[in-house]
Amino acid sequence: MKTSDTHPTSASATQSAGEGSAVRALSAWSAWRWSDRVLPAAVFVGMACWSWGKWPDLFIDFGRELYVPWQILEGKALGKDIAYLNGPLSPYVNACAFRLFGTGLRTLVILNLCILAVLCALLRHLFRWAGGRLCGFLTVLVFLLLFAFAQYGPVGNFNYVCPYSHEMTHGLALALAAIVCLERWLRARSVLWAGVCGLALGLAFLTKAEVFLAGAAAVAFGFALDFRLGGVPGKRRRTAAGSLAGGFLLAPVGAWALLCLRLPLGEALGATLGTWRRLLAGSVTALDYYRWGMGTRDALGSLARMTVWGAAYCVVLGLAAALALALREGSRYRPSAPWAVFGAMAIALAAWRGAVPWFDALLPMPVALAALGVLTAFELRRADHSSPQLRRLYILRLVLIVFSFVLLGKILLNARLYHYGFVLAMPGALVMVAVAAIWIPEWIARRGGAGSAFRAVSLAVLAMIVAVHLRIDASWFGGRSQAVGRGADRFYADARGQAVNVLLQYLAEDAAKEGTLVVFPEGVMLNYLARRENPTPHINFMPPELAVFGEEAILTALREHPPDLVALVHRPTPEYGLEFFGRDYGRELSRWIEENYAGEALIGAPPLRDERFGVQLLRRKPSP
Secondary structure, three states, X not given: OOOOOOXXXXXXXXXXXXXXXXXXXXXXXXXXXXXXHHHHHHHHHHHHHHOOOOOOOOOXXXXXXXXXXXXXHOOOOEOOOEOOOOOXXXXXXXXXXXXXXXXXXXXXXXXXXXXXXXXXXXXXXXXXXXXXXXXXXXXXXXXXXXXXXXXXXXXXXXXXXXXXXXXXXXXXXXXXXXXXXXXXXXXHOOHHHHHHHHHHHHHHHOOOHHHHXXXXXXXXXXXXXXXXXXXXXXXXXXXXXXXXXHHHHHHHHHHHHXXXXXXXXXXXXXXXXXXXXXXXXXXXXXXXXXHHHHOOOOHHHHHHHHHHHHHHHHHHHHHHHHHXXXXXXXXXXXXXXXXXXXXXXXXXXXXXXXXXXXXXXXXXXXXXXXXXXXXXXXXXXXXXXXXXXXXXXXXXXXXXXXXXXXXXXXXXXXXXXXOOHHHHOHHHHHHHHHHHHHHHHHHHHHOOOOHHHHHHHHHHHHHHHHHHHHHHHHHHHHOOOEEEOOHHHOEEEOOHHHHHHHHHHHHHHOOOOOOOEEEEOOOHHHHHHHOOOOOOOOOOOXXXXXXXHOHHHHHHHHHHOOOOEXXXXXXXXHHHOOOOEXXXXXXXXXXXXXXXXXXXXXXXXXXXXXXXXXXXXXXXXXXX
C-alpha cells in the first residue's frame, strides 16, 4: 500500500497507455490538484457567508467569551478578580487580540476564522498522510459542512466561529498540531519535532481537560509504538522523551510564572490549573445535564439505540462490501456499478429521510472505533517487518483512532454531531469517513473487488447525512434575524434580541452610566454589550458554578461588592433537572436580591415564572 499522494495515472501507467492517454491523465490530475484546494476554500467562504453573524447565543455561554478578555484588558486578573472554570490560555489569547485589533465580537470572529483555516490545514495534512489526497479532501469537506459553522438547535455557540468555550477549539487545534508534530517525528526522527509536540500539548493543558487528555493519550501511544517497533536507538529515545517532556512543561510553568506577576503563588497555581479543579468537582459531573451528555442518565436506552444503529450500518455496509467483492475484474457491470449503486442508495435514503433519527447517526462510533483500533493494530503487527512507510501509516492511523476514542469520553454513550459533539465527536466522525470512503474500498480493491462500488454506498449515506443537517442549519439560521449590538459587536439573534435592544437602550440612557451590573442566572453578554462591569468575581450563577464555587461564597462576594443594578433574565434550566433560578436552586441568592433591590423596569413577561421570555431590571435600594 502506498502512503504518498499517488494517482492511477502515475508515470508507469501513462507510459503504457500511450501519448493521448497520458495527456488526458495529466489533465485530469491537474484538475484534481486544483479542485482539491479550491473546492474546500469555496465551501469555507460559502458557509461563512451563509451563517454570517448568526453564530453566538444571546445569553448562554458566549457572553463570557467576550466579557472575560474585555475585563482582563481593564486590569482584572483571572482567578482573583474573575472566577473562571477553565484554563488561562484562551482568555489571554483573546485579550491580546482585543489589545491589538480592538475590543469587539468582530475581532474574535476574524481570529476564529483564521484558527478554523489552520484546523482545516491540520486535518487535511493528517488524513492525507493516513489515507491519501482524496481522504484529506473528503474529511475537510465534511468538517466544513457538518461541524465548522453548525447550528443544530436553539442554542448557538456549538460551532468554531463563536464557540461556547474557546478552550475547546483552541485545545483541539493544539492537540491536532501535536499529532502533526508526531507524524513529522515518525518521518524525520528529529528531536526538534518531539519538543514542539510537547509544547503543543503543554499549551493544550492550559485549555480544557478533555481535549488535552485525548491529545496526550494519542501522542504518548504514538511515541511508545514507534520506540518499540521503529528501531529507535536507546539514546535517541531518551533524548526525544526528554525533549517531549521539556516542551510540555514549558507552557504550564511559563503560564504560572506570568500569573505570579499579578497573583500570590497559590492563586496563580489555581488559575493555571483552571479546568482541572472543575474536573475533580464530583458535584458538577453528577448533575443531570452531564449525565445526559454522556448518555448515562438512561444507559440501557443509549445502548439499545447504539445497537439499532450499529445493526443498520452492518447490514447496509455489509451488503455493499459483498456486492463490491463480487464485482471482480473483467465483470461487464463493474464500470457502471458505482453510479447505479449510488443512485439507488440515494433514492432509498431520500424516501426514508423523514423516518430516520439522523441526530443519532454517530451513536455506534465508540464501538466502531474500538473495533477499528483492534483491526489496525493487527495490520500493524503484520506490517512490522515490512517497509517503514507502512509502519508509519498504521501508527498514524492508530494515533488518530486513539485520539478520537478518548475524546469521546465525555459523550461515550451519546455520541452526536450536535452540542459538545461539534468538537468531541468531530475527529471520530472524520475517521469513520476515511474508513468508509477510503480504507475499506482500498481493502476491497486489494482483493480484486470493486472498491468504488462500496465507496458509492458510503458517499450516498454521507451525502444524505450532510443534506439533512444543512436543512437543519437553514431552519435555525432563518430564525436569527434580529440585529443586536452595534458596530464591531453586531450579530443576529432570535426574537429575544428585541427585548435585549430595549434594555441596552435603557442602560445607555441611564443617568448612572458607570453603574455596575450583575445578571442572574446567566447573561453576562448584557454586561459586555452595555460595557457595564460586574463588581464581583462571579459572572455566572448556574448550577455548575454554584456547585464549584458554593452559593455561600458567591453570596459573600455580592455582599462585599453589591452591584448598582441587577438584571433577572428568563433562563430556564431544565437540562440540569432544576427549572428556575430562585425556586429550584439559588434560593439564598434570590432572597438577597429581593431584600436589597427594587424593580425598576420590566421588558416582556416577568422572568423565571413560566415559559414566557422577559428581563427585569432592579436597582439597589438606598442604605437605611
